[in-house]
Amino acid sequence: MLFKAPSGEGSQAQIEAFEDTWHWNEHAELAFDETIKSGNTDAAELLIAMRKALGDNDMMAYLAMMAVRLIELHRVLKASGSLYLHCDPLASHYLKILLDSIFGPTHFQSEIIWRRTGAHNKATRWAPIHDVIFFYTKGADYVWNNPKRPYMRGHVKEHFVLGKDGKYRTAYYGNVLTGSGIRHGESGQPWKGIDPTAKGRHWAIPGKLWDDCGLSDAGLSQHEKLDLLYKHGLIKIESGAAWPMYERVIQKGEGPATPDIWAFQPYTEGTVHDSDLGIDADVRWLSPRDAERLGYPTQKPVSLLERIISASSNNGDLVLDPFCGCGTTVHAAQKLNRRWAGIDITHLAIGLVERRLKDVFPGIQFEVHGTPKDFSGAEDLAKRDKYQFQWWAVTLINAVPYGGKKKGADSGIDGYYYCKPDGKKTEAGIVSVKGGETLHRDMVSDLRGVMEREKAPFAVFIALRNPTGPMIKEAAAAGFIETPFGKFPRMQIATVADLLDGKLPKLPPQERGGGYKQAAREEKEQDRLL
DSSP: OOOBOTTSOBOHHHHHHTOOOOOSSHHHHHHHHHHHTSSOHHHHHHHHHHHHHHOSSHHHHHHHHHHHHHHHHHHHSOTTOEEEEEEOTTTHHHHHHHHHHHHOGGGEEEEEEEEOOSOOOOSSSOOOOEEEEEEEESSSSOOOOOOBOOOBHHHHHHHEEEOTTSOEEEOOOGGGGEEESOOSSGGGSOBTTBOSGGGTEEEOOOHHHHHHHOOOOTTOOHHHHHHHHHHTTOEEOOTTOSSOEEOOBOOTTOOSBOOSEEOOOTTOTTOBTTOSSOTTGGGOOOOTTOTTOOSOTTOOOHHHHHHHHHHHOOTTOEEEETTOTTOHHHHHHHHTTOEEEEOOSOHHHHHHHHHHHHHHSTTOOOOOOSSOOSHHHHHHHHHHOHHHHHHHHHHTTTOEEOOOSSTTSSTTOOEEEEEOTTSSSOEEEEEEEEOSSOOOHHHHHHHHHHHHHHTOSOEEEEESSOOOHHHHHHHHTTOEEEETTEEEESEEEEEHHHHHTTOOOOOOOBOTTTTSOOOOOOOOHHHHHO
16 A cells, blocks of 8 residues: 555555556457557467467456557667566466567567565465566677676585685686697697697687686687687786686676576575675565555566666666556666656656665656646546546645545545644645536535535645635634644635645645655665765
8 A cells, every 4th residue: 555544444545546456358359459559460360369278358458458559669679779578477477478479579588486475375286476677689689787696605616716805706727718728729839828739739719618707708819718808807928827727716797697586585695605685685565564665556666677777788878668657667767877768647656666765865867758748638637537636636735645446445535635734743644626617605514514524624725726615614613723833724726726836725835745655765875985
């Protein structure tokens, strides 16, 4: 729950805003038709076959919705770009085939298994604790920064030698850089004054050493390979030694290539080389008590997105999240100095992302598109979706939405304004929103009754249209509340036009966060270094 009512129950608004529920209806039929007409023959034929096999059910509705969007995402993706699709095992096999039809099977790069929770008891089957992340690219030449994972301490102790300087080195020495027998080509010629032929050997570098150091020997002659290793400090030549020695010191952050299973292992702290963290601790799932958790139902850890973004983009590249939810991807992109764009279908989600970014990155500048900026925009939203209008209007006074689409869910309450009128105890003022053409005195009278019933300190009536004289008189009759911060009207009427102009109702100072859980501020790079 992102926020709760004063009584402790969850807000219906947030449940409806973040509930991924798909049913076969006119929206699913439209998505299916758009896919068929998209020009992508492979995807269209696959979707037809899937519908024939699955029927018009919830899964098919979800796949039709995803198909038309994945086609568009493929269209706008740069030639060097990548797409990551996060899903659960219920749909992953269908989505893999769908992605193959859109991106092409040769552009499938990885199926990543991410451990999303510590435990999940199931009496009749294996406990489901993982999600699937598909990694596809637009072309063969894509951004890839080859991320590494740290060595395990046991591996280092077994395969490396601890020097007097406290650093671990490879234990290779002597003729590891040569093979037995004489060769008459370059591999038999002297290098750096050392002649392998004189000792009945030739230069031969085992493939294991290239795997060990991570460099590529493609297209190089034997002397060029030796030069490359020497350039990178991996060959040591001591005065008087019979042979050069291959030597590598483990550097900070160095290790094997990151595998496609990302599974934090609890209680493995102390087993990872040069770290006090456990295995895959950087992509650990969020626990209910994590400070990072905001209450969003499927919230991912920022570090999970950091790993993905760091691997497949560079400083200043553009990251798009078309289902941004509570904004974890754009948070990670901002932290890593990428440009970003996030999209979501509900105004409640967009408002949450705005709050998060301002909490985490004070002074951040960004633009929000698609939310009303003037009266005509607000009027259009009210006509198209009255619930989205209500949720948006409530946030204009920094209140939290409460009412939902289900009948009787809000009891005349569309939002709460959390504050401390006496400077000590948190209380919730009531917010009601009306986006219709007609307003009358009874609406204010009804809100006054709700305020009295809920024992709320005050109420705010937000209207799209200008209030009538009797409405203003009814609100004034409610009187005032006395607080250490001054005297405030118990009932106020605010128009959307005034709110958009910055003319806010006179309300007691709001508590930190305004009822939302606040995201922790990110340290600046120089602070992290300190």
